[in-house]
Amino acid sequence: MSSREQILPLLRENARYSTEDLARQTGLDESEVEATIQELERDGVVKGYRAIVDRDKVEPERVRASVELNVTLDRETGYDDIAERLAKFPEVQGLRLVSGDFDFAMDVEGDSMSEVSHFISEKVAPVPEITQTVTHYIMETYKEGGVEFGDGDDDDRLSISP
Amino acid sequence: MSFEESERLESVPPSGIRRYFELAEEYDDIISLGVGEPDFAPPWAARDAAIGSLERGQTSYTPNRGLRELREEIAAHTSEKYDLDYDPDEEILVTAGASEALDLAFRAFHDPGDKVAVSQPSYLSYVPGATLAGADVIDVPTRPEDDFKLTPEVLEAAGAAEADTLVMCYPNNPTGATMTREELAPVAEFVREHDLRVFADEIYAALSYEHEHTSIATLPGMRERTVVFNGFSKAYAMTGLRLGYALAPPEAIEAMNRIHQYTMLSAPTTAQHAAIEALRNCESDVAEMRAQYDRRRNFVLSRFEEMGLDCFPASGAFYVFPECPWEDSDAFAEALIEEQGVAVVPGDVFGTGGDGHLRVTYATGLGDLKEALARIEEFID
Ligand SMILES: Cc1ncc(COP(=O)(O)O)c(C=O)c1O
Numbered sequence: 001m002s003s004r005e006q007i008l009p010l011l012r013e014n015a016r017y018s019t020e021d022l023a024r025q026t027g028l029d030e031s032e033v034e035a036t037i038q039e040l041e042r043d044g045v046v047k048g049y050r051a052i053v054d055r056d057k058v059e060p061e062r063v064r065a066s067v068e069l070n071v072t073l074d075r076e077t078g079y080d081d082i083a084e085r086l087a088k089f090p091e092v093q094g095l096r097l098v099s100g101d102f103d104f105a106m107d108v109e110g111d112s113m114s115e116v117s118h119f120i121s122e123k124v125a126p127v128p129e130i131t132q133t134v135t136h137y138i139m140e141t142y143k144e145g146g147v148e149f150g151d152g153d154d155d156d157r158l159s160i161s162p
Numbered sequence: 163m164s165f166e167e168s169e170r171l172e173s174v175p176p177s178g179i180r181r182y183f184e185l186a187e188e189y190d191d192i193i194s195l196g197v198g199e200p201d202f203a204p205p206w207a208a209r210d211a212a213i214g215s216l217e218r219g220q221t222s223y224t225p226n227r228g229l230r231e232l233r234e235e236i237a238a239h240t241s242e243k244y245d246l247d248y249d250p251d252e253e254i255l256v257t258a259g260a261s262e263a264l265d266l267a268f269r270a271f272h273d274p275g276d277k278v279a280v281s282q283p284s285y286l287s288y289v290p291g292a293t294l295a296g297a298d299v300i301d302v303p304t305r306p307e308d309d310f311k312l313t314p315e316v317l318e319a320a321g322a323a324e325a326d327t328l329v330m331c332y333p334n335n336p337t338g339a340t341m342t343r344e345e346l347a348p349v350a351e352f353v354r355e356h357d358l359r360v361f362a363d364e365i366y367a368a369l370s371y372e373h374e375h376t377s378i379a380t381l382p383g384m385r386e387r388t389v390v391f392n393g394f395s396k397a398y399a400m401t402g403l404r405l406g407y408a409l410a411p412p413e414a415i416e417a418m419n420r421i422h423q424y425t426m427l428s429a430p431t432t433a434q435h436a437a438i439e440a441l442r443n444c445e446s447d448v449a450e451m452r453a454q455y456d457r458r459r460n461f462v463l464s465r466f467e468e469m470g471l472d473c474f475p476a477s478g479a480f481y482v483f484p485e486c487p488w489e490d491s492d493a494f495a496e497a498l499i500e501e502q503g504v505a506v507v508p509g510d511v512f513g514t515g516g517d518g519h520l521r522v523t524y525a526t527g528l529g530d531l532k533e534a535l536a537r538i539e540e541f542i543d
Pocket of ligand 1: 162260261335363392401404
């Protein structure tokens with residue numbers, strides 16, 4: 001396994017592992033670990049590091065919506081052009097081209113429902129190629145980034161067993 | 163009438179692990195590296211299949227040997243993974259844990275006075291299992307200088323040539339030792355030469371980190387004299403569902419099944435449904451758990467090296483077996499619980515070869531593992 005293949009799953013599991021912890025778990029030298037991480041960052045494989053936050057536990061709560069967009073393309077405009085335009089807005093937290101009934105799945109975030117609605121109606125809907133928007137406000141998050149939001153399970157194993 | 167114990171039972175001492183369990187239970191905030199089971203939950207797909215089977219009311223007895231569908235999956239799985247080709251109708255018995263299968267085998271093939279050689283240190287149930295079946299046990303202590311692998315020399319020295327059965331377990335609990343095909347070859351030769359049968363407990367087969375697991379039954383002339391034991395407790399983290407199996411030639415399975423049909427009828431039905439799903443669709447879960455164990459293993463070995471605790475590079479199961487820094491490993495384990503709130507198990511609990519060592523389990527999240535190791539370091543400084 002290459003050092004990249006060893007390091008990447010660990011960073012995805014917990015980006016706050018220290019260099020030392022990463023080295024011990026993989027058997028690589030700390031300097032190799034550092035170099036591999038730098039390389040992953042430089043090559044744009046690792047785009048950044050963020051906490052997975054249960055927003056229900058944070059005040060003030062931000063409003064989030066997932067928005068379905070339908071577009072019609074013309075000779076001059078492709079999906080990438082539309083995507084680039086939308087992705088520039090700070091309100092847009094995620095944007096993916098998807099297969100199925102609509103074209104783009106977009107995650108939007110704002111301080112209030114009216115702010116998000118306003119953003120959709122003023123900034124997104126008027127884009128000429130966008131023919132339809134459907135906004136779903138997020139009411140409860142159960143899992144994000146592969147992490148379940150719950151109280152977690154207790155370790156109910158016997159403290160010593162054969 | 164009284165409940166005086168039978169002579170057989172009297173010769174089985176209470177489990178040596180009990181003392182540490184009771185001691186550990188007295189404290190609240192203990193970090194235990196003394197556990198013999200995975201810290202993961204079973205793959206969700208397997209649990210979901212168990213729930214689904216309950217919803218459908220599939221709670222009757224199954225055929226004695228286990229659901230045919232499960233035996234087929236076991237046959238396909240062991241053939242693909244370990245080159246173990248067994249017929250689902252005649253050569254596979256599904257049991258309530260590998261534990262039951264071991265007990266059946268001890269009882270099915272031994273008369274009073276037969277000799278069972280047990281490779282040591284070992285999982286705690288082999289000696290009582292053999293003793294309760296009326297057999298006499300020959301301890302075969304493996305040696306630290308061999309990294310606790312079985313060799314013809316230790317077999318010879320222990321008098322195992324006289325035995326009827328050899329019990330062995332690789333990847334090993336408690337040492338974490340594994341054996342390659344090349345290392346198994348001379349053991350197989352000894353076994354053939356002295357015409358022993360082999361009980362090969364391979365319950366940790368899926369957790370071999372340095373090389374692919376080799377079953378001793380795949381060596382020349384071994385299949386016809388070996389019972390292979392495996393199960394779902396370790397690889398699929400299904401300990402409490404109590405499901406295991408034995409692979410052996412038809413006459414051996416037939417004999418074990420004769421006891422099983424009276425004493426157990428059939429293995430837990432819900433667990434059998436979970437196991438079918440586990441074998442069909444949970445390989446990636448197993449791979450992920452194995453990858454995590456492997457990283458923790460590296461972590462622990464590297465920390466031991468740093469703190470100067472001698473430990474051979476264990477390559478299987480989820481145990482490492484460092485030398486105890488004190489002469490008296492029982493006293494060390496007790497003091498470690500009392501003073502640092504960290505539980506480990508002294509090696510002598512697992513039999514003659516284990517004295518002077520400690521069994522340290524890494525089936526524990528990295529956070530706790532790290533903290534426990536820091537406390538051990540402080541303790542031995
Ligand atoms: C070597 C060994 N064999 C067998 C078992 C028991 O397995 P099961 O849960 O399938 O009865 C264990 C459990 O700790 C073990 O370590």
